[in-house]
Amino acid sequence: xxxxxxxxxxxxxxxxxxxxxxxxxxxxxxxxxxxxxxxxxxxxxxxxxxxxxxxxxxxxxxxxxxxxxxxxxxxxxxxxxxxxxxxxxxxxxxxxxxxxxxxxxxxxxxxxxxxxxxxxxxxxxxxxxxxxxxxxxxxxxxxxxxxxxxxxxxxxxxxxxxxxxxxxxxxxxxxxxxxxxxxxxxxxxxxxxxxxxxxxxxxxxxxxxxxxxxxxxxxxxxxxxxxxxxxx
Amino acid sequence: xxxxxxxxxxxxxxxxxxxxxxxxxxxxxxxxxxxxxxxxxxxxxxxxxxxxxxxxxxxxxxxxxxxxxxxxxxxxxxxxxxxxxxxxxxxxxxxxxxxxxxxxxxxxxxxxxxxxxxxxxxxxxxxxxxxxxxxxxxxxxxxxxxxxxxxxxxxxxxxxxxxxxxxxxxxxxxxxxxxxxxxxxxxxxxxxxxxxxxxxxxxxxxxxxxxxxxxxxxxxxxxxxxxxxxxxxxxxxxxxxxxxxxxxxxxxxxxxxxxxxxxxxxxxxxxxx
Amino acid sequence: xxxxxxxxxxxxxxxxxxxxxxxxxxxxxxxxxxxxxxxxxxxxxxxxxxxxxxxxxxxxxxxxxxxxxxxxxxxxxxxxxxxxxxxxxxxxxxxxxxxxxxxxxxxxxxxxxxxxxxxxxx
Numbered sequence: 001x002x003x004x005x006x007x008x009x010x011x012x013x014x015x016x017x018x019x020x021x022x023x024x025x026x027x028x029x030x031x032x033x034x035x036x037x038x039x040x041x042x043x044x045x046x047x048x049x050x051x052x053x054x055x056x057x058x059x060x061x062x063x064x065x066x067x068x069x070x071x072x073x074x075x076x077x078x079x080x081x082x083x084x085x086x087x088x089x090x091x092x093x094x095x096x097x098x099x100x101x102x103x104x105x106x107x108x109x110x111x112x113x114x115x116x117x118x119x120x121x122x123x124x125x126x127x128x129x130x131x132x133x134x135x136x137x138x139x140x141x142x143x144x145x146x147x148x149x150x151x152x153x154x155x156x157x158x159x160x161x162x163x164x165x166x167x168x169x170x171x172x173x174x175x176x177x178x179x180x181x182x183x184x185x186x187x188x189x190x191x192x193x194x195x196x197x198x199x200x201x202x203x204x205x206x207x208x209x210x211x212x213x214x215x216x217x218x219x220x221x222x223x224x225x226x227x228x229x230x231x232x
Numbered sequence: 233x234x235x236x237x238x239x240x241x242x243x244x245x246x247x248x249x250x251x252x253x254x255x256x257x258x259x260x261x262x263x264x265x266x267x268x269x270x271x272x273x274x275x276x277x278x279x280x281x282x283x284x285x286x287x288x289x290x291x292x293x294x295x296x297x298x299x300x301x302x303x304x305x306x307x308x309x310x311x312x313x314x315x316x317x318x319x320x321x322x323x324x325x326x327x328x329x330x331x332x333x334x335x336x337x338x339x340x341x342x343x344x345x346x347x348x349x350x351x352x353x354x355x356x357x358x359x360x361x362x363x364x365x366x367x368x369x370x371x372x373x374x375x376x377x378x379x380x381x382x383x384x385x386x387x388x389x390x391x392x393x394x395x396x397x398x399x400x401x402x403x404x405x406x407x408x409x410x411x412x413x414x415x416x417x418x419x420x421x422x423x424x425x426x427x428x429x430x431x432x433x434x435x436x437x438x439x440x441x442x443x444x445x446x447x448x449x450x451x452x453x454x455x456x457x458x459x460x461x462x463x464x465x466x467x468x469x470x471x472x473x474x475x476x477x478x479x480x481x482x483x484x485x486x487x488x489x490x491x492x493x494x495x496x497x498x499x500x501x502x503x504x505x
Numbered sequence: 506x507x508x509x510x511x512x513x514x515x516x517x518x519x520x521x522x523x524x525x526x527x528x529x530x531x532x533x534x535x536x537x538x539x540x541x542x543x544x545x546x547x548x549x550x551x552x553x554x555x556x557x558x559x560x561x562x563x564x565x566x567x568x569x570x571x572x573x574x575x576x577x578x579x580x581x582x583x584x585x586x587x588x589x590x591x592x593x594x595x596x597x598x599x600x601x602x603x604x605x606x607x608x609x610x611x612x613x614x615x616x617x618x619x620x621x622x623x624x625x626x627x
Contacts, residue, residue: 074318084312
């Protein structure tokens with residue numbers, strides 16, 4: 001099984017703290033990996049390095065065998081934890097932008113997802129609620145046939161109904177040639193769709209295994225393991 | 233890059249259109265009131281002064297808006313989109329630069345046209361044919377073209393210094409964020425560049441005269457450069473000569489290109505959002 | 506949406522779900538099971554987990570996979586019957602354990618059980 005992501009001895013230091021402390025991690029093709037941990041554990045830092053928004057202090061990060069750069073940006077579909085679309089846009093402008101810059105963008109799939117999320121192409125981005133924003137961003141991201149999807153807290157801050165719709169969209173979109181990295185602290189809702197889980201605490205990986213193995217070994221679901229691991 | 237230019241224009245044109253409309257109205261109001269209605273000389277001056285202030289304010293606000301487009305990428309959420317698109321730093325900075333320059337030129341040209349038309353309409357003492365005859369001579373045209381050229385180059389240099397200063401504020405060097413107000417960095421950088429220009433001009437006093445297309449070296453040349461003689465991209469637009477310091481010109485070009493490439497490099501490889 | 510409990514790996518819970526449906530007759534011998542994709546969407550579970558469940562069921566002889574066509578329940582009546590018997594004896598074991606836990610001995614359990622059955626018959 002090929003590794004779509006290879007991380008070796010990755011460290012990210014700031015003058016007053018160590019955000020990521022010498023972590024190593026590989027992600028295979030076709031796997032859905034959950035990076036779990038509370039706020040400040042280093043999840044978002046890791047994601048930003050993978051997507052090219054942050055530089056590592058030391059260590060190696062390869063996506064599809066390449067260092068982070070223009071190529072990796074073209075094969076990584078990133079869902080950030082914020083509203084990143086340009087405020088002047090309507091939904092159709094966002095769709096045009098994605099189509100212009102990403103050759104793997106599937107307009108048909110996007111239309112379908114829009115319908116599923118009950119959004120309309122003519123809506124203005126600055127009038128959308130937080131939940132609608134999240135659903136729109138997810139639609140754009142999932143409509144790409146990317147090699148790696150990186151979803152940063154996809155269901156945080158959304159109402160339960162939207163949450164369900166988002167989870168459904170993620171599951172419906174699964175394809176065994178692509179991999180997915182999902183960061184979350186809402187483990188309960190997400191754990192059934194994860195193949196592997198990586199627990200991140202204070203910038204270090206303290207546990208990394210397949211979800212089912214962990215359930216078998218400990219007779220607990222991942223949410224309970226999470227609570228146990230992070231309650232100290 | 234042209235794809236990105238498309239979106240850059242789409243995102244800014246409404247504001248620019250608004251500014252153009254505003255300036256048009258102000259210009260017409262100014263000319264019609266001052267031209268014919270307000271006769272009290274004190275009121276006239278006051279009114280002109282006030283309009284100048286408003287125009288200046290609008291110009292400043294617009295300029296800040298235009299460069300603000302680059303700043304937003306570095307400091308607001310939209311950077312998460314721009315800097316994850318598979319485009320190079322050169323393409324991003326190039327697009328921003330081109331569109332900024334484009335809007336500035338559009339606005340300046342529009343203002344010139346407004347004034348021209350307003351003069352035609354409101355200033356009864358204005359003789360169009362005589363005016364045009366005076367303009368369309370080789371000497372005047374040369375100077376106008378050089379003036380435009382100079383303005384554009386100066387604009388480009390200023391924009392690149394601003395962009396570089398903004399980008400520098402978001403770079404992490406040896407694990408420390410450089411930070412700081414981009415404006416301060418801009419002032420420092422501008423001063424350094426001007427100082428460098430001064431030194432270059434002092435050391436290599438060779439001048440190029442567009443009037444006769446010859447290269448000259450003479451101390452008396454320096455006296456002739458009386459219009460911002462040692463500023464960047466400067467030509468002396470005197471009646472009898474049209475000269476610029478060659479080394480200075482080359483220096484300015486190198487600095488501008490260097491800042492552009494520097495900004496692209498920072499933006500593509502060095503920023504920490 | 507199916508609620509998965511805490512103690513067992515999900516793939517085992519899915520296997521049990523399918524086994525009960527076969528035993529109750531909801532799914533018949535020879536029937537085609539939902540595709541891995543469809544079931545994953547329905548249960549909101551990672552497809553790899555479903556895949557594992559199907560593989561384990563195949564190992565136990567309860568289902569078989571035809572390349573390119575899908576996964577089918579076995580038509581072997583013996584297999585289904587012994588599945589039923591296995592599930593029944595698990596229920597019996599649990600019943601006896603639970604009854605013992607509330608303090609009844611085997612005689613009392615036997616007596617109560619026969620009474621209940623006879624009541625049901627009437």
